[in-house]
Amino acid sequence: MTESIMDYGTKIKKDSLAYNLHSWSPQGSLDPKVITKAEGIYFWDADGKRYFDMSSQLVNMNIGHGHRKVIDAIKEQAEKMAFMGPGYAFDVKSEAARKIIEVAPANMGKVFFTNAGAEANENAIKIAKMYTGKYKIFSRYRSYHGASYGAANLTGEKRRFPSEPSIPGFIKFFDPYLYRAPIPFKDEKEATKYYLAQLREQIIFEGADKVAAIFLETVTGSNGIIIPPDGYLKGIREICDEFNIIMVCDEVMAGWGRTGQWFAVNNWDVQPDLITFAKGSTCGYIPLGGVIVSKKIANFFDENTLWCGLTYSGHPIGCAAAIATIDIYKEENLMENSKKMGAILGEILENLKAKHKCVGDVRYIGLFTGIELVKDKTTKEPLVPYGNDPEKIMKRILGMLATEGFSTYNHDNILIIAPPLTINQEELREAMDVMDKVLDYVDNMISA
Structure with missing residues (x-):
C-alpha cells in the first residue's frame, strides 16, 4: 500500500466525518471504513482488505457489484x-x-x-x-x-x-x-x-x-x-x-x-x-x-x-x-441459484445451531436468513435485550466478523445473512466458516 493511497483514504474519512451526516448513529463516535472498490460478492477498503458482502449491503445488491x-x-x-x-x-x-x-x-x-x-x-x-x-x-x-x-x-x-x-x-x-x-x-x-x-x-x-x-x-x-x-x-x-x-x-x-x-x-x-x-x-x-x-x-x-x-x-x-x-x-438463473444456495446455507445454519450454545434459532428462506443469538438456549434469553445494548456486544461481534473479512449487520440480537444471489457454494462455505469461528468466541463469552 503506497503512502499516497493511504493519504487518500485518510482524506476521504476526514471529509466524510466533517461534512456527512451518517444514518442511525451518534456522529461523534463514528469511524467509517473507507471503501475503494467493489466487485461480485466482495468489496475492498482503503487498506486493501477484502470483505465478503454477506448482507448484500442493505440486502439490495442481489446481482452483486460491478455488473x-x-x-x-x-x-x-x-x-x-x-x-x-x-x-x-x-x-x-x-x-x-x-x-x-x-x-x-x-x-x-x-x-x-x-x-x-x-x-x-x-x-x-x-x-x-x-x-x-x-x-x-x-x-x-x-x-x-x-x-x-x-x-x-x-x-x-x-x-x-x-x-x-x-x-x-x-x-x-x-x-x-x-x-x-x-x-x-x-x-x-x-x-x-x-x-x-x-x-x-x-x-x-x-x-x-x-x-x-x-x-x-x-x-x-x-x-x-x-x-x-x-x-x-x-x-x-x-x-x-x-x-x-x-x-x-x-x-x-x-x-x-x-x-x-x-x-x-x-x-x-x-x-x-x-x-x-x-x-x-x-x-x-x-x-x-x-x-x-x-x-x-x-x-x-x-x-x-x-x-x-x-x-x-x-x-x-x-x-x-x-x-x-x-x-x-x-x-443467469438467479431465482434457481437463490433456492439452491439457500438450501446449502440452511444446512450450514442448522449445523451452527446444533454446534453453538449461543445460537438460539436460525431462520431461512432462499438467501434471506438470520441467526438469533441467546445467552441461554433453554430460557431463550436474548444476547442483548430489545433496543438496548449498553455494552455494545453486537457491535463487537460485527467487528470480529469484519476483522475476518465478513461484512453484515444486526438487528438487536439477530445477525442478518443475505449474500448476493450470484454467490457460489465455495464462496458461501468459505464465508460461513468465518461465522463459525466468530460464534466460537460468542460461546466462550456467554460461558465466562
Missing part, C-alpha cells in the same frame, strides 16, 4: 435521454413497467414508479385510502417500512419513535414470531389460527368500515427474518376480502429473488392488492422503487384521479437499470 450489463444500460440511457418528466410516455419507462408486471402475481396490472422503498410505501398508503375511502392503516410491530414520515408511522419498531406523535389512523398489531411466542403452540397452524383471530378481533374493535389497508412485509426483513407460518398470508387475504381491506405486501427487501421467487408472496400462492418494491429492482446501481397495483385498483383510477406524483417517478436511467437487472435475473 457490466447494468452499468452499460445506465451509460447508454444517460447519453440517449437522461431525464424526462413523469407525464410523458417513453420507451424504457413503458418497458420496465411491462417487465415488472410480467413477473408479478397474475392479478397485477400497473406500476407507479418511485425513487425508493419508503416512497413506495408512502404512495401505497395514499392509494389504499383513495381506493377504499377509509383512513385507518394496520401494520405490525416487528416491521420496518422506511424512515420518511408516513413510512416511519407505518413502521412498528423503534425507528418510528422520532416521527411520533404519530399520524392519526396508524394501528399496530403483533405478528407471529413463533420462536418468541408467549404461547407454546403445538404447530404452525395453531399459531396461525391464534394470530389471525387476534387480528380479526382488533379490526372489529377499530371499526372495519374505517380500515383501509393491512401492510406487512411478506417476510419480515431487518427485524430478524421472520417467516410467516403455514396459512398465515392466506388468512390475511381472507380477512381483507371479508372486510373490504386492501392487502399490501412490502417486498422492498423480500422481493426480486431474495426468497427464491420473483416475489416472496409466490411462496404461499397469495395475491395481494398492492406490492411495494425497490432494492432488488436495480440492485442499488441507481435508485428506483414503486407500487405494483392490481388490475382492479388500476381500473378504479381510469375514472378517479390518482393523487400521487414525484418529479422523478419513472426516471429514465432508473427504468433502464431495472430492465437490465430483470434480464440478468433471467439470463
Whole structure:
C-alpha cells in the first residue's frame, strides 16, 4: 500500500466525518471504513482488505457489484435521454413497467414508479385510502417500512419513535414470531389460527368500515427474518376480502429473488392488492422503487384521479437499470441459484445451531436468513435485550466478523445473512466458516 493511497483514504474519512451526516448513529463516535472498490460478492477498503458482502449491503445488491450489463444500460440511457418528466410516455419507462408486471402475481396490472422503498410505501398508503375511502392503516410491530414520515408511522419498531406523535389512523398489531411466542403452540397452524383471530378481533374493535389497508412485509426483513407460518398470508387475504381491506405486501427487501421467487408472496400462492418494491429492482446501481397495483385498483383510477406524483417517478436511467437487472435475473438463473444456495446455507445454519450454545434459532428462506443469538438456549434469553445494548456486544461481534473479512449487520440480537444471489457454494462455505469461528468466541463469552 503506497503512502499516497493511504493519504487518500485518510482524506476521504476526514471529509466524510466533517461534512456527512451518517444514518442511525451518534456522529461523534463514528469511524467509517473507507471503501475503494467493489466487485461480485466482495468489496475492498482503503487498506486493501477484502470483505465478503454477506448482507448484500442493505440486502439490495442481489446481482452483486460491478455488473457490466447494468452499468452499460445506465451509460447508454444517460447519453440517449437522461431525464424526462413523469407525464410523458417513453420507451424504457413503458418497458420496465411491462417487465415488472410480467413477473408479478397474475392479478397485477400497473406500476407507479418511485425513487425508493419508503416512497413506495408512502404512495401505497395514499392509494389504499383513495381506493377504499377509509383512513385507518394496520401494520405490525416487528416491521420496518422506511424512515420518511408516513413510512416511519407505518413502521412498528423503534425507528418510528422520532416521527411520533404519530399520524392519526396508524394501528399496530403483533405478528407471529413463533420462536418468541408467549404461547407454546403445538404447530404452525395453531399459531396461525391464534394470530389471525387476534387480528380479526382488533379490526372489529377499530371499526372495519374505517380500515383501509393491512401492510406487512411478506417476510419480515431487518427485524430478524421472520417467516410467516403455514396459512398465515392466506388468512390475511381472507380477512381483507371479508372486510373490504386492501392487502399490501412490502417486498422492498423480500422481493426480486431474495426468497427464491420473483416475489416472496409466490411462496404461499397469495395475491395481494398492492406490492411495494425497490432494492432488488436495480440492485442499488441507481435508485428506483414503486407500487405494483392490481388490475382492479388500476381500473378504479381510469375514472378517479390518482393523487400521487414525484418529479422523478419513472426516471429514465432508473427504468433502464431495472430492465437490465430483470434480464440478468433471467439470463443467469438467479431465482434457481437463490433456492439452491439457500438450501446449502440452511444446512450450514442448522449445523451452527446444533454446534453453538449461543445460537438460539436460525431462520431461512432462499438467501434471506438470520441467526438469533441467546445467552441461554433453554430460557431463550436474548444476547442483548430489545433496543438496548449498553455494552455494545453486537457491535463487537460485527467487528470480529469484519476483522475476518465478513461484512453484515444486526438487528438487536439477530445477525442478518443475505449474500448476493450470484454467490457460489465455495464462496458461501468459505464465508460461513468465518461465522463459525466468530460464534466460537460468542460461546466462550456467554460461558465466562
